[in-house]
Amino acid sequence: MSPKTLYDKIWDAHVAHEADDGTCLLYIDRHLVHEVTSPQAFEGLRMAGRKVRAPDRTIAVPDHNVPTTAGRENPEAMTEDSRVQVAALDRNAKDFGIHYYPVSDIRQGIVHIVGPEQGWTLPGMTVVCGDSHTATHGAFGALAHGIGTSEVEHVLATQTLIQKKSKNMKVEITGKLRPGVTAKDITLSVIGETGTAGGTGYVIEYCGEAIRDLSMEGRMTVCNMAIEGGARAGLIAPDETTFEYVKGRPHAPKGAQFEAALAWWKTLYSDDDAHWDKVITIRGEDIEPVVTWGTSPEDVLPISALVPSPEDFEGGKVEAAKRALDYMGLEPGQKLSDIEIDTVFIGSCTNGRIEDLRAAAEILKGKKIAVKRAMVVPGSGLVRAQAEEEGIADVFRDAGFEWRLAGCSMCLAMNPDQLTEYERCAATSNRNFEGRQGYKGRTHLVSPAMAAAAAVTGKLTDVREMM
Amino acid sequence: MEKFETLTGIAAPMPLVNIDTDMIIPKIFLKTIKRSGLGANLFDEMRFDRQGNEIADFVLNQTQYRETQILVAGDNFGCGSSREHAPWALADFGIKVVISTSFADIFYNNCFKNGMLPIVMPQEVVDVLMKDAEHGSNARMVVNLEEQTVTSSDGEVFSFEVDSFKKHCLLEGLDDIGLTMEKAASIDAFEAGAAQARPWV
Numbered sequence: 001m002s003p004k005t006l007y008d009k010i011w012d013a014h015v016a017h018e019a020d021d022g023t024c025l026l027y028i029d030r031h032l033v034h035e036v037t038s039p040q041a042f043e044g045l046r047m048a049g050r051k052v053r054a055p056d057r058t059i060a061v062p063d064h065n066v067p068t069t070a071g072r073e074n075p076e077a078m079t080e081d082s083r084v085q086v087a088a089l090d091r092n093a094k095d096f097g098i099h100y101y102p103v104s105d106i107r108q109g110i111v112h113i114v115g116p117e118q119g120w121t122l123p124g125m126t127v128v129c130g131d132s133h134t135a136t137h138g139a140f141g142a143l144a145h146g147i148g149t150s151e152v153e154h155v156l157a158t159q160t161l162i163q164k165k166s167k168n169m170k171v172e173i174t175g176k177l178r179p180g181v182t183a184k185d186i187t188l189s190v191i192g193e194t195g196t197a198g199g200t201g202y203v204i205e206y207c208g209e210a211i212r213d214l215s216m217e218g219r220m221t222v223c224n225m226a227i228e229g230g231a232r233a234g235l236i237a238p239d240e241t242t243f244e245y246v247k248g249r250p251h252a253p254k255g256a257q258f259e260a261a262l263a264w265w266k267t268l269y270s271d272d273d274a275h276w277d278k279v280i281t282i283r284g285e286d287i288e289p290v291v292t293w294g295t296s297p298e299d300v301l302p303i304s305a306l307v308p309s310p311e312d313f314e315g316g317k318v319e320a321a322k323r324a325l326d327y328m329g330l331e332p333g334q335k336l337s338d339i340e341i342d343t344v345f346i347g348s349c350t351n352g353r354i355e356d357l358r359a360a361a362e363i364l365k366g367k368k369i370a371v372k373r374a375m376v377v378p379g380s381g382l383v384r385a386q387a388e389e390e391g392i393a394d395v396f397r398d399a400g401f402e403w404r405l406a407g408c409s410m411c412l413a414m415n416p417d418q419l420t421e422y423e424r425c426a427a428t429s430n431r432n433f434e435g436r437q438g439y440k441g442r443t444h445l446v447s448p449a450m451a452a453a454a455a456v457t458g459k460l461t462d463v464r465e466m467m
Numbered sequence: 468m469e470k471f472e473t474l475t476g477i478a479a480p481m482p483l484v485n486i487d488t489d490m491i492i493p494k495i496f497l498k499t500i501k502r503s504g505l506g507a508n509l510f511d512e513m514r515f516d517r518q519g520n521e522i523a524d525f526v527l528n529q530t531q532y533r534e535t536q537i538l539v540a541g542d543n544f545g546c547g548s549s550r551e552h553a554p555w556a557l558a559d560f561g562i563k564v565v566i567s568t569s570f571a572d573i574f575y576n577n578c579f580k581n582g583m584l585p586i587v588m589p590q591e592v593v594d595v596l597m598k599d600a601e602h603g604s605n606a607r608m609v610v611n612l613e614e615q616t617v618t619s620s621d622g623e624v625f626s627f628e629v630d631s632f633k634k635h636c637l638l639e640g641l642d643d644i645g646l647t648m649e650k651a652a653s654i655d656a657f658e659a660g661a662a663q664a665r666p667w668v
Contacts, residue, residue, distance in 0.1 A: 013664075016650075016653050016654050016656075016657035017653040017657075019632070021631050021632055023630075023632040025647060025650060025653065025654065027657050027658070036497050036498075037551065039500035040501065040502050040551075043500070048644070050644075053654075064497075065498065081498035081499070084498075085498055085500060088500050122668070125668065130549060131548075132548050132549040132573060145573075146549035146573050147573065147576075148549055148554075148573060148576060148580060149502075149551040149577075150551060150581070151576070151577075153644065154643055154644050154647065157644050157648070158644060158647045158648060158654060159654065159658075160654055162643060162647065196543055196546055197485075197546070197569050200543070200569055200570075200571065201572070230546065230571060230572070231572075232572050253667035257667045258667070260667065261665070261667045264665065296546075298485075315484075316482060316541045316542055317484060319482065320483060320484045320485060320541075323483070412494050412548070414494045414495070414498070431489070431547060433487045433489045433547060434489070434512065435489060435512050436489050439512060439517070
C-alpha cells in the first residue's frame with residue numbers, strides 16, 4: 001500500500017462515491033449548525049419537501065447573535081432580526097428532530113467549543129459547519145471545514161458533500177516554545193509566514209514537538225486559524241493527549257466501543273514517507289509573542305517590532321498596507337508596544353476555552369485594568385461554570401473585567417457587543433478585518449496572556465515583561 | 468439554479484488585495500432568513516457613509532460602473548467568513564463574474580452554487596483586464612463559459628481553467644442536491660459499511 005498522509009486516510013475512509021473526473025461524495029459524520037447560516041438551508045428543505053437525512057449526526061446551537069449579558073432569555077434582550085433568526089433555529093431544530101442546545105441550556109456556547117466539549121467531535125471524523133472556523137475540530141485529527149449555506153442544505157439532505165481532494169501541506173513547528181509564547185502565537189506566526197492565501201488549495205497538517213506539547217485547547221487554537229491562512233482545513237494527528245481529552249465526554253464512545261475506536265484512532269497519522277505538496281518548517285524557539293498591526297491576519301509581527309511601512313511590501317500589498325495603516329490610525333516606525341488600547345476582548349472559538357481564561361487570569365491576578373473596558377466571554381456555559389469554580393471568574397471581576405455569558409460576542413460583533421468608531425481593541429479572536437468588531441473599530445489580534453497584559457498596562461505589551 | 472453560459476457586461480476594477488466577506492457584506496446584514504435583497508448592502512461600509520449617503524469615489528457608485536456585472540479584483544478575493552451572503556449580495560447587485568489571481572476556497576465554491584462564475588487568471592492577465600476595466604462602460608468584457616474564455620474590450624482573448632463538473636452544473640443550471648440524491652444507493656451502501664467499521668460514530 002502506498003504511504004498516506006493523515007488527510008489521505010480520513011478522506012479515503014469517507015468517500016461514498018467517486019465520479020470519473022475525481023469529484024467525490026464525501027460522507028459527513030457530524031454536521032454542526034448555528035442560527036446565521038442555516039435558515040435558508042432549512043427553508044430550502046421545506047420548499048423541496050426534503051427531510052434531514054441523519055438528524056442524529058446534526059447538532060445545532062445558537063451562538064452568533066445571542067446577547068452575552070444577564071437576562072438574555074428574555075426575548076426583549078435581542079433585536080427583532082436576531083430574535084427571528086434564533087427563533088428560526090429553535091423551530092428548525094424541533095421540526096427536523098436534530099440535537100439542540102438552546103440559550104437556556106448550560107451546555108450552550110460557541111458551536112466549535114460545544115462540539116468537542118460534548119464529545120461530538122472525535123478523531124478520524126468528517127465534521128462540517130456553515131462557519132469558516134470549523135477548522136477548529138481538526139485538532140482531534142478530524143477533517144473539519146466550513147461550508148456555505150447551499151452546502152449546509154446539501155449536507156442536511158444527503159449527509160454528503162461534493163468535494164475534490166485538496167493538496168497536502170505539512171507545517172512543522174520544531175523544538176520547544178519559549179515562556180510567554182502560546183498556541184495563538186504559533187498560528188499567527190504561521191500565517192505571517194505563508195500569507196492569508198498561502199494555504200489555498202491545501203489541507204494543512206501541523207506537526208512537530210511544539211505542536212505535540214500543546215494541550216487540546218492549544219491545538220484547537222492552532223487549527224482554528226488554518227482558515228485564516230487560506231487552507232481548507234487544519235489537522236493534528238491524534239495522540240494520548242487527544243484520547244485523554246475525548247474519554248468520558250457525553251457523546252464519546254464508552255467501554256468496548258471506546259477500545260475499538262481507540263484501535264482505529266491509533267492508525268491515524270501520516271506515514272513516514274507520505275507525499276507532501278508543500279512543507280513549511282518553523283523553529284519553535286524563534287516564535288515570539290505576536291500582535292497584528294493591520295487589517296488582515298497576515299499583518300502580524302513580534303511585539304518587539306515596529307509598525308511597518310507600505311514600502312516594505314510589494315505588489316498589491318503596498319496599497320493594502322497603506323489602507324490598513326490609515327484604517328488602524330498607525331504610523332510607520334511606531335513601536336507596537338507603544339500602541340494604546342481602549343478595550344480588551346477575551347473569548348471566541350479561537351481563545352474562549354478554559355486554558356485561555358486561566359492564562360489570562362494568571363497575568364491579571366491582583367491587578368486592575370487600565371483600559372476603558374474589558375470583557376471576558378467564555379466559549380460555553382460549561383467553560384464559564386468551570387472558571388467560576390476555579391476562582392478565575394473572581395480574578396477577572398476583581399481586575400475590572402465584565403464577566404459575560406457564552407457566545408461569539410465581539411469576535412464578529414453581530415450581537416450588541418461591538419466596538420465604536422476608532423475604538424482600539426486587543427482581541428483574542430481571529431479576524432482583524434475592517435469593521436469586523438464594529439464599524440471603524442480597530443482590532444489587534446493577540447493571545448489571551450497578551451490581551452491580559454494589555455488590559456493591565458493600557459497598551460500593547462510584551463507579556464514576558466510581566467511574568 | 469439559473470444557467471450561466473455567456474455574459475457580456477461592464478467590468479469594474481477593485482485592485483485591493485484580500486477583499487474579505489465582511490467587506491462584501493457586513494455582518495449586520497446577515498440577520499436575514501432570506502437569500503434575496505442583499506445587493507442593496509453590497510460593500511456597504513465602502514459604498515455608504517453612516518448616514519446612508521453614497522461615497523462618491525467608491526467604484527460601484529461611479530456612473531459608468533452602476534451596471535457592473537463583472538469584478539476584476541486583487542488577490543485572495545472572498546477570504547474570511549463562510550457566509551454565502553457574500554455571493555448572494557454580489558449576484559443580487561448584478562455581478563455574476565469575479566476575476567482574480569486567487570479566491571478563498573469557501574467563497575469560490577459558494578459562487579458556483581448561485582449561478583456565478585469566479586475566474587482565476589495569472590497576474591499578468593489580471594493586470595491587463597484591470598486596465599481594461601478602468602475604461603468603465605466603454606469597456607464591455609465577454610465571458611464565455613463553454614469556451615472558457617474572457618475577451619477584453621479590445622478583442623484580446625484569454626483562456627481560463629474551470630473544474631469540468633462545476634462547469635457542467637453551471638452551464639445546465641443543475642441542482643446539486645437533486646444530482647446527489649440520484650446516488651442515494653451509494654450513500655446507503657457507504658452508511659451500512661461505516662456502521663460496521665466504525666460503529667461508535
